Amino acid sequence: MDSAPSRMTFPLGQQAVDITPDGHASKASRLNNLGIAFQSRFERLGELGDIENAIQFQQQAVDITPDGHASKASRLNNLGIAFQSRFERLGELGDIENAIQFQQQAVDITPDGHASKASQLNNLGIAFQSRFERLGELGDIENAIQFQQQAVDITPDGHASKASWLNNLGTAFQKFEHLRELGDIENAISTYRQSTKNTSSPPSNQYRTAHQWATLSLTCQGSFLALDAFTVVLDTIPQLVWLGQTVHQQYEELPKIGQTINEAIATAISVGNLTQAVEWLEEGHSIVWGQILQLRSPLDDLHDQDPQLADDLERVSKAFHNARTSTRSNFIDNPTTHLAMTGKQEAQKFDGFDSFLRPKKLSALTPPAANGTIIMINIGQSHCDALVLSASSDIIHVTLPNFSSQQAKEMYSQLVSFLKQYHARDRKPYPNPLPNHESETFSIGLRGILRVLWVRVVEPVLSKIGMLNKNTSRDSLPHITWCATGLLAFLPLHAAGLYDSTETANTSNYVVSSYTTTLTAMLGSAPKCMQYPTENPSPSVLIVTQPNTPGMTALPGTEREAETIQKYTSPERTRLLTHEAATIKNVTNEMSKYNVVHLACHGIQDSKNPLDSAFILHDGRLKLQDLMSLSLERPELAFLSACQTATGDEKLPEEAVHLAAGMLAVGYPSVIATMWSVGDNDAPLIADKVYESLLRRNESAIQNPRLTPA
Numbered sequence: 001m002d003s004a005p006s007r008m009t010f011p012l013g014q015q016a017v018d019i020t021p022d023g024h025a026s027k028a029s030r031l032n033n034l035g036i037a038f039q040s041r042f043e044r045l046g047e048l049g050d051i052e053n054a055i056q057f058q059q060q061a062v063d064i065t066p067d068g069h070a071s072k073a074s075r076l077n078n079l080g081i082a083f084q085s086r087f088e089r090l091g092e093l094g095d096i097e098n099a100i101q102f103q104q105q106a107v108d109i110t111p112d113g114h115a116s117k118a119s120q121l122n123n124l125g126i127a128f129q130s131r132f133e134r135l136g137e138l139g140d141i142e143n144a145i146q147f148q149q150q151a152v153d154i155t156p157d158g159h160a161s162k163a164s165w166l167n168n169l170g171t172a173f174q175k176f177e178h179l180r181e182l183g184d185i186e187n188a189i190s191t192y193r194q195s196t197k198n199t200s201s202p203p204s205n206q207y208r209t210a211h212q213w214a215t216l217s218l219t220c221q222g223s224f225l226a227l228d229a230f231t232v233v234l235d236t237i238p239q240l241v242w243l244g245q246t247v248h249q250q251y252e253e254l255p256k257i258g259q260t261i262n263e264a265i266a267t268a269i270s271v272g273n274l275t276q277a278v279e280w281l282e283e284g285h286s287i288v289w290g291q292i293l294q295l296r297s298p299l300d301d302l303h304d305q306d307p308q309l310a311d312d313l314e315r316v317s318k319a320f321h322n323a324r325t326s327t328r329s330n331f332i333d334n335p336t337t338h339l340a341m342t343g344k345q346e347a348q349k350f351d352g353f354d355s356f357l358r359p360k361k362l363s364a365l366t367p368p369a370a371n372g373t374i375i376m377i378n379i380g381q382s383h384c385d386a387l388v389l390s391a392s393s394d395i396i397h398v399t400l401p402n403f404s405s406q407q408a409k410e411m412y413s414q415l416v417s418f419l420k421q422y423h424a425r426d427r428k429p430y431p432n433p434l435p436n437h438e439s440e441t442f443s444i445g446l447r448g449i450l451r452v453l454w455v456r457v458v459e460p461v462l463s464k465i466g467m468l469n470k471n472t473s474r475d476s477l478p479h480i481t482w483c484a485t486g487l488l489a490f491l492p493l494h495a496a497g498l499y500d501s502t503e504t505a506n507t508s509n510y511v512v513s514s515y516t517t518t519l520t521a522m523l524g525s526a527p528k529c530m531q532y533p534t535e536n537p538s539p540s541v542l543i544v545t546q547p548n549t550p551g552m553t554a555l556p557g558t559e560r561e562a563e564t565i566q567k568y569t570s571p572e573r574t575r576l577l578t579h580e581a582a583t584i585k586n587v588t589n590e591m592s593k594y595n596v597v598h599l600a601c602h603g604i605q606d607s608k609n610p611l612d613s614a615f616i617l618h619d620g621r622l623k624l625q626d627l628m629s630l631s632l633e634r635p636e637l638a639f640l641s642a643c644q645t646a647t648g649d650e651k652l653p654e655e656a657v658h659l660a661a662g663m664l665a666v667g668y669p670s671v672i673a674t675m676w677s678v679g680d681n682d683a684p685l686i687a688d689k690v691y692e693s694l695l696r697r698n699e700s701a702i703q704n705p706r707l708t709p710a
Helices: 011-019 027-045 048-063 072-090 093-109 117-135 138-153 162-174 182-196 203-220 223-240 247-256 258-270 274-284 287-295 300-305 307-324 335-347 405-421 436-464 486-490 519-523 557-566 584-591 659-666 683-695 698-703
Strands: 373-379 384-390 393-399 479-484 512-515 541-545 574-578 596-600 602-604 614-617 620-623 637-641 670-672
Touching (some): 072 117, 138 162, 162 182, 162 203, 182 203, 203 223, 203 258, 223 258, 258 373, 258 384, 274 373, 274 384, 373 519, 384 436, 405 486, 479 486, 519 659, 541 557, 541 584, 557 574, 557 596, 574 584, 596 683, 637 683, 659 670
Parallel strands (some): 373 479, 541 574, 541 596, 596 637
Antiparallel strands (some): 384 393, 602 614, 614 620
16 A cells, blocks of 8 residues: 555655665654654554554564663554554554564563552553453453453552553453353452442543443342442543533433443333432433532522632633533633632532532422323333332332333334435425325334334323322313323324224323423423512513515414414513514524524424534524523523424434423423424414413413413
8 A cells, every 4th residue: 555645644654754864863753753743643643654653663663772771662562552552453463472472572572660660561461361252262351351460460550541450450350241251241340349439531531441341240130239339430420521522522422421421320220220220310311401400500599608609609600601502612721610629619518509500300300290190111121110209299109011112222223214205304384295094104104103103102101100180170181291202202292192983092181291302491480480570570571573584484383383372472571573574594593682582493403413403593593502592581482483493403312402402401481393394284273272271361460471381
């Protein structure tokens, strides 16, 4: 392969090598550095030519470095690493043989006590482990354990690399798992446990080690012992996905951990620790939104005890909000970050603030009677379960043995396919009618999904908690709130039922359904008995419509929608922004002045960058990340009459990354949104029923001025 083009991308390094004469004291050093540059780029881009150049230059550096030279061992080690990298890419046995040969030489000539000895022992152990995985020879894994154990033994506690060495040693021990050698399994678990105690290790290493410990313990020791490992897993997540990152950075980390959290919850349930399961379910889901809500924590009580600290934390909170929605974060070494962390710890010393910015305990998550019943559903790989919370009873556990994560995945895929076929992913004035046979196929498919949801999820839960009472009048139906995990969060539990039998049974026959992303989001928006002006005992309403958004399909129904809403609102307490008046600036400015915002427009879900999901206004996109920066005084209800406003990102099913969740995080305690698009002709009818129910009750509004949450 001609690697000249690749070399030209490091002109200074190549020029330094070219102009240095053979025999010069710096020739080997410059060759080694050029090889390292190619190695680094290979690790970043994966171009095979780069690793071949790395091997070429590092081999030359080794060849001209005399024995006994202080840098000989490090250059042998670098060359071994390069061969290891090419082996992992191409799988050629000769490369791993060379890696072992050069790394063994590096170890042999490095004196005991040298700062690089442990690193070289670790690398040699990794090379033997790689050859074991290829050839299966027991001697190789024994050598891997021997050298990695030596690396651990000579590395002092507190060293930044000790946890990494321990993790590698644990992995080597774990290679014996298929032989079911109990001693090696116990050694692996013990090593992983020890590694997680090294606080100097990067959060990503801490999480990876804890996850390996939990997985091995669950497989070989059972749920009770695995619970300790999962506790460490959950403890590492706030450091892995922490406040100092931008939200974009956090979302890059989250796909790695979602299913692990669900399995931790399933493990807690299996051992009967329902309290722990609820706390972990709350702590491990909608992590980003949870942090945003915590940053909005009221500091009035703290202000009474320490005004200066409260002011500092409020200032830091605003700084975090501004920085977290940017594309880059410089917070890691920023004094603001350190002030925030110190301030958090200081605040936790005051009465009533011991749990400030910490995961909430069950006592703080139990819903008051006014919130009704909450049904949390965990979709684990091993089993699925529902946990029912209410103010009147202990946690109720309902097993769902006939439902699985795989089934949720298949049903979600089917639903998305049906909605695309029916063109239900965009709000349009006149949906394209399907041919009769396709319409019937769509109807049968959708009914099948709703039947499975009813029979295998909703009906077993409602039956267990005594909510299948057919004699309850519709005005007296109990209110429940669904909080689902995994891809079940994208499926319509509120519509589950039997729609093709002589006796219809569905969720809405027995309960009134709502959804929440987390308990914190719901409980934090509990009724606060707001008082509207006596002369106007009704909420103020901002209506935003876009009948003719530039570059988008016309939505004439939004004008009828606005007219419908204004039948029920007070003219002096209503503002309509439409056409060219509905700009990003105008809408965001006005949102802070009104209790209710109604957005009737196009909306989009950006699957590549969830924070770019947006409402389409006259002059552009009002993005989710823009909404996150808003601070509202008296928000009550957000009605999102747009398409895909409660459609999340399937890669982040635990995070509820959609516009409805964003409005909850902004501060709206109640949000009405769509799991898929609402037809332009249907939207005014829906708005009519909703606002008639909410606003045409002046006497009730005077007695209880808060809007009733759906």
